[in-house]
Amino acid sequence: MFNFDFYNPTHISFGQGCIAQLEQFVPAEAKVMVLYGGQSAQRTGTLGEVQRALGTRSVYLFGGIEANPTYETLMQAVHIARAEQIDFLLAVGGGSVIDGTKFVAAAVPYPDEPWNILLTGGRDIQAALPIGTVLTLAATGSEMNNGSVITRSTLQSKLPFHSNFVFPKFSMLDPSKSFTLPERQVANGIVDAFVHVIEQYLTYPVNAPVQDRFAEGLLQTLVEQGPLALSQPDDYDVRANLMWVATLALNGLIGAGVPQDWSTHLIGHELTALYGLDHAQTLAIVLPAMMHERRAAKREKLLQYAERVWGIREGDDEQRIDAVIAQTRDFFEGLGVKTRLSDYELDQSAVEAVLRQLEAHGILDLGEHKDIDLAVSRRVLEDCL
Numbered sequence: 001m002f003n004f005d006f007y008n009p010t011h012i013s014f015g016q017g018c019i020a021q022l023e024q025f026v027p028a029e030a031k032v033m034v035l036y037g038g039q040s041a042q043r044t045g046t047l048g049e050v051q052r053a054l055g056t057r058s059v060y061l062f063g064g065i066e067a068n069p070t071y072e073t074l075m076q077a078v079h080i081a082r083a084e085q086i087d088f089l090l091a092v093g094g095g096s097v098i099d100g101t102k103f104v105a106a107a108v109p110y111p112d113e114p115w116n117i118l119l120t121g122g123r124d125i126q127a128a129l130p131i132g133t134v135l136t137l138a139a140t141g142s143e144m145n146n147g148s149v150i151t152r153s154t155l156q157s158k159l160p161f162h163s164n165f166v167f168p169k170f171s172m173l174d175p176s177k178s179f180t181l182p183e184r185q186v187a188n189g190i191v192d193a194f195v196h197v198i199e200q201y202l203t204y205p206v207n208a209p210v211q212d213r214f215a216e217g218l219l220q221t222l223v224e225q226g227p228l229a230l231s232q233p234d235d236y237d238v239r240a241n242l243m244w245v246a247t248l249a250l251n252g253l254i255g256a257g258v259p260q261d262w263s264t265h266l267i268g269h270e271l272t273a274l275y276g277l278d279h280a281q282t283l284a285i286v287l288p289a290m291m292h293e294r295r296a297a298k299r300e301k302l303l304q305y306a307e308r309v310w311g312i313r314e315g316d317d318e319q320r321i322d323a324v325i326a327q328t329r330d331f332f333e334g335l336g337v338k339t340r341l342s343d344y345e346l347d348q349s350a351v352e353a354v355l356r357q358l359e360a361h362g363i364l365d366l367g368e369h370k371d372i373d374l375a376v377s378r379r380v381l382e383d384c385l
Contacts, residue, residue: 022053030088069100095140122161138243139189141250143171158273175239188280263366289383
């Protein structure tokens with residue numbers, strides 16, 4: 001196991017009705033900006049519930065954060081927050097709203113052009129407004145980590161940043177808030193959480209059985225509970241398990257002390273920025289092809305994944321690896337998330353466009369071994385067709 005430093009200060013309040021506890025977490029004198037996405041937060045009553053729980057605090061509403069939060073929209077919130085001297089941010093929504101809120105939190109006190117936050121990966125952030133979250137969609141784990149991914153539409157760039165300054169102070173996780181989500185969003189969330197675990201688990205062995213078993217348990221839970229979340233949309237226990245798995249998938253714990261990959265995500269980001277595909281759709285497209293391309297580098301962990309997560313024990317090594325890649329693809333397809341570029345009417349021209357973006361963004365040494373160059377990325381993308 002590698003040396004590691006683990007830090008996670010986010011307070012989790014989990015369960016039905018937990019939003020009523022907001023008053024205990026937000027300072028009484030705070031000037032609060034509540035950030036949210038579309039009309040669903042209002043239509044379902046969640047936004048009203050949040051406003052009631054905030055009581056007499058000064059509250060400013062900012063809606064319209066996109067499914068892939070854009071720099072252009074978020075800068076509007078930054079200007080308002082600066083003008084109104086906002087001192088607390090509250091995200092109401094899924095990972096996109098939370099990611100966007102993290103950017104606003106860092107950008108408001110940032111002394112230079114806020115786009116530099118993305119260009120530097122957040123390395124020079126020295127302060128941020130405090131934030132809390134009310135989670136409505138289990139997917140990204142952003143409610144309990146220090147990362148964010150933002151798109152600048154005018155540049156067709158989707159870039160991540162990380163900073164301990166943007167860890168949420170608290171997150172309210174009420175599984176019942178996910179009952180009204182469209183099936184597509186639920187399925188996307190399952191895929192997103194699954195690939196988050198895979199990126200930290202499916203690398204190479206470093207004698208870290210605690211992390212391995214924890215990751216395998218999360219993957220097995222997603223395999224079991226994911227389809228149930230679609231077939232039994234009002235089952236509280238299913239949604240509770242799904243929400244907690246998604247949070248644990250990317251709160252830093254299973255990735256501590258082990259190598260991590262993230263090549264599937266970084267290639268997927270370019271597909272989203274260029275063509276507007278859902279984040280989870282890009283992950284479902286890229287991951288099976290990446291597993292196939294990297295089968296030699298990931299051999300030991302692929303065989304472990306096949307046996308421990310999917311119970312695949314028959315056949316020789318190559319047959320079991322083939323089987324588990326096919327099983328992974330079938331899992332995504334069974335959730336209704338397609339796994340080929342052609343399923344989204346994309347062809348070889350998309351391959352060339354993504355490669356140009358990877359080169360322009362300097363994303364040239366991906367993977368746990370830092371050896372996925374443009375030539376390897378080309379083979380992966382062409383296998384995605």
